[in-house]
Amino acid sequence: xxxxxxxxxxxxxxxxxxxxxxxxxxxxxxxxxxxxxxxxxxxxxxxxxxxxxxxxxxxxxxxxxxxxxxxxxxxxxxxxxxxxxxxxxxxxxxxxxxxxxxxxxxxxxxxxxxxxxxxxxxxxxxxxxxxxxxxxxxxxxxxxxxxxxxxxxxxxxxxxxxxxxxxxxxxxxxxxxxxxxxxxxxxxxxxxxxxxxxxxxxxxxxxxxxxxxxxxxxxxxxxxxxxxxxxxxxxxxxxxxxxxxxxxxxxxxxxxxxxxxxxxxxxxxxxxxxxxxxxxxxxxxxxxxxxxxxxxxxxxxxxxxxxxxxxxxxxxxxxxxxxxxxxxxxxxxxxxxxxxxxxxxxxxxxxxxxxxxxxxxxxxxxxxxxxxxxxxxxxxxxxxxxxxxxxxxxxxxxxxxxxxxxxxxxxxxxxxxxxxxxxxxxxxxxxxxxxxxxxxxxxxxxxxxxxxxxxxxxxxxxxxxxxxxxxxxxxxxxxxxxxxxxxxxx
Numbered sequence: 001x002x003x004x005x006x007x008x009x010x011x012x013x014x015x016x017x018x019x020x021x022x023x024x025x026x027x028x029x030x031x032x033x034x035x036x037x038x039x040x041x042x043x044x045x046x047x048x049x050x051x052x053x054x055x056x057x058x059x060x061x062x063x064x065x066x067x068x069x070x071x072x073x074x075x076x077x078x079x080x081x082x083x084x085x086x087x088x089x090x091x092x093x094x095x096x097x098x099x100x101x102x103x104x105x106x107x108x109x110x111x112x113x114x115x116x117x118x119x120x121x122x123x124x125x126x127x128x129x130x131x132x133x134x135x136x137x138x139x140x141x142x143x144x145x146x147x148x149x150x151x152x153x154x155x156x157x158x159x160x161x162x163x164x165x166x167x168x169x170x171x172x173x174x175x176x177x178x179x180x181x182x183x184x185x186x187x188x189x190x191x192x193x194x195x196x197x198x199x200x201x202x203x204x205x206x207x208x209x210x211x212x213x214x215x216x217x218x219x220x221x222x223x224x225x226x227x228x229x230x231x232x233x234x235x236x237x238x239x240x241x242x243x244x245x246x247x248x249x250x251x252x253x254x255x256x257x258x259x260x261x262x263x264x265x266x267x268x269x270x271x272x273x274x275x276x277x278x279x280x281x282x283x284x285x286x287x288x289x290x291x292x293x294x295x296x297x298x299x300x301x302x303x304x305x306x307x308x309x310x311x312x313x314x315x316x317x318x319x320x321x322x323x324x325x326x327x328x329x330x331x332x333x334x335x336x337x338x339x340x341x342x343x344x345x346x347x348x349x350x351x352x353x354x355x356x357x358x359x360x361x362x363x364x365x366x367x368x369x370x371x372x373x374x375x376x377x378x379x380x381x382x383x384x385x386x387x388x389x390x391x392x393x394x395x396x397x398x399x400x401x402x403x404x405x406x407x408x409x410x411x412x413x414x415x416x417x418x419x420x421x422x423x424x425x426x427x428x429x430x431x432x433x434x435x436x437x438x439x440x441x442x443x444x445x446x447x448x449x450x451x452x453x454x455x456x457x458x459x460x461x462x463x464x465x466x467x468x469x470x471x472x473x474x475x476x477x478x479x480x481x482x483x484x485x486x487x488x489x490x
Contacts, residue, residue: 027349028241033248035177036238037256040120040231040323042316044183045127045309046260047191047267048289050228053381054268055283057437058221062282063207063268065221070261072222072430073229075423077257079399080233081250082406082416088239088246091330091476092323093398096236098476100401100408103465106475109397110331111457115450116230116390117324118362121317123383125161126366128313129154130376134287135306147370153310158363161317165325165355166345176315183308183315188263190301194270194292198277206272207265223392223434227384228264230391231316232256234323321362325354334474336464378442385438385446386453392431393454399424 051062058065080093089095094113098106129150137144164175209218235252239245274292275282285291289309293301329351332341345352369379402420406412439447465471 027243028238028248029243030248030251031177032174033235033238033242034252034255035174035180036319036322037232037235037252038180038260039176039315039319040234041229041256041260042124042180042231042312042319043260043263044180044187045124045312045316046228047187047263048305048309049127050225050264051268051271052282052285052288053227054221054225055272055281057224058217059283061209061217061221062272063265064209065218066225066228066261066264066268068218068222069225069229070258070265072226072423072426073232073257073261074254075419076395076399076427077232077254078416079402079420079423080236080253082402082420083398084236084239084249084253085246086409088242088249089330090237090240090326092236092239092327093233093394094327095330095476096405097394097397097401100403100405101397103472103475104462105397105401107336107461107465108454108458109394110327110336111454111461112390112393112397113327114324114390114457115453116387116394117234117320117327118358119365119383119387119390120231121161121320121324121362122365123380123387124313124317124320125154125157125363126150126376126380126383128157128310128317129366130380131306131310131313133376134290135303135310138303138306147376150376151367151370154367155363157314157317158359160314161321162355162359162363164318165321165359166350166352176318179311179315183312184263186304186308187267190289190305191263191266191270194274194296195266197296198270198273202273202276206269206276219430219433220437223430223437224388225264226392226430226434227388229257229260230388231320231323232260233395234319237323237326321355321359324362325351325358328354328358334476335468335471336461336475381443382446382449385434385443386450388434389431389447389450389454392427392434396424396427396431399427 051066054065055062080096083089083096083099087096087099091098091110092113094106094110097109129152132153133143133147133150136149143149233253235242235249235256239249242248271282271285271288271292274296275285275288278295282288289305290302293299293305328337328341329344330342331337332339332343332354334342340353341351341357343353344350366376366379366383369382370376374382399420403412403417406416435447435450438444
């Protein structure tokens with residue numbers, strides 16, 4: 001009589017606990033997911049500042065550069081959504097690249113994203129302080145000299161962001177959604193009023209490139225304009241917390257990129273038309289929205305805009321910090337970063353340790369730059385260069401990861417593969433152009449900070465991979481269905 005072979009226990013197909021357990025899984029409706037991407041972009045704040053930054057390098061090709069950047073952003077959104085329709089990951093682009101190109105490329109993407117989210121949080125806090133200072137000086141002119149009021153606002157905003165994020169993702173999502181909707185509606189009304197005042201002929205004339213501007217101007221302007229879109233993909237960091245991630249996240253990513261771009265085009269045309277009507281050049285402006293409000297006899301709109309822009313920067317800081325700590329949470333859960341980053345709050349379901357370790361750094365960063373002798377506006381511009389470098393690097397890599405990912409799962413077709421390859425190439429070119437151009441400007445410090453931090457971070461990540469071979473199989477963690485999901489439990 002033969003003895004039956006022992007039955008080997010198999011790993012259950014559906015587990016009882018998600019790899020990203022501890023977060024508030026499946027708790028966010030679509031509106032809260034959209035709020036994440038919308039607030040990370042901060043469209044009302046970007047629409048009032050970005051046309052000026054683009055005009056300084058693109059001149060008469062400002063609108064064209066923004067239009068090309070819009071097309072690129074929508075193309076990136078399409079590439080990102082090749083992953084978001086299939087993977088719910090708190091690590092966002094970092095996780096996607098690991099799944100497509102492997103751990104080494106994933107480490108580069110992860111470090112780039114940390115730089116992008118971290119420095120855009122600094123930029124948002126500094127921007128909130130800048131516009132709050134402008135608002136305060138309207139009523140208390142004696143406070144104009146010095147940066148003390150702005151720095152106080154930066155510190156207060158940083159503390160407020162920390163508190164809101166610690167209390168729970170739904171609270172922070174609702175706060176940012178209300179702020180951004182009000183700010184965007186206000187700005188849209190003013191843009192439409194300006195365009196109605198100047199007429200369609202002037203608007204068309206402003207949108208067309210001026211004689212003397214060439215491809216180089218458009219290329220440089222497009223690279224700068226791309227920074228207005230950074231953050232639109234951050235809804236992907238809520239993949240585990242969205243109720244219907246494979247539907248909500250792709251829509252949020254695409255709608256944010258497209259809607260923000262249309263707002264930027266309208267804002268840039270209205271600003272160009274407004275300054276042309278005054279016989280002035282937008283590139284020489286300091287605060288376009290406020291200057292136009294005074295020049296066209298609606299000075300009351302200036303303070304209202306300052307409040308809206310300050311609030312928009314606050315919402316951006318909340319959303320960018322939300323994404324930052326979730327990428328760190330994923331790295332901590334995998335073991336690539338210290339394990340402390342992967343610990344969630346027992347009550348609120350938020351990455352509490354990551355918050356505690358990152359918020360002081362991003363809050364004190366711009367304060368330290370000012371105390372070391374840099375004026376706040378110059379600090380903001382240098383910080384933005386670092387953030388843009390991180391984002392564009394991550395975007396290029398996630399696009400490059402699409403063909404390999406689709407081939408791996410047996411779903412490769414030529415349209416998404418061709419789009420991804422072309423977009424990755426254009427983004428890589430835009431990154432090089434931006435870094436080369438910015439290295440010859442007063443913002444060159446941002447270029448060297450980006451290159452240095454990226455190199456150090458990637459080296460540290462690769463060394464850790466080499467010392468801990470088990471990490472190769474652990475990177476790329478994402479949310480998975482659990483038993484309670486199948487049973488319909490909350």
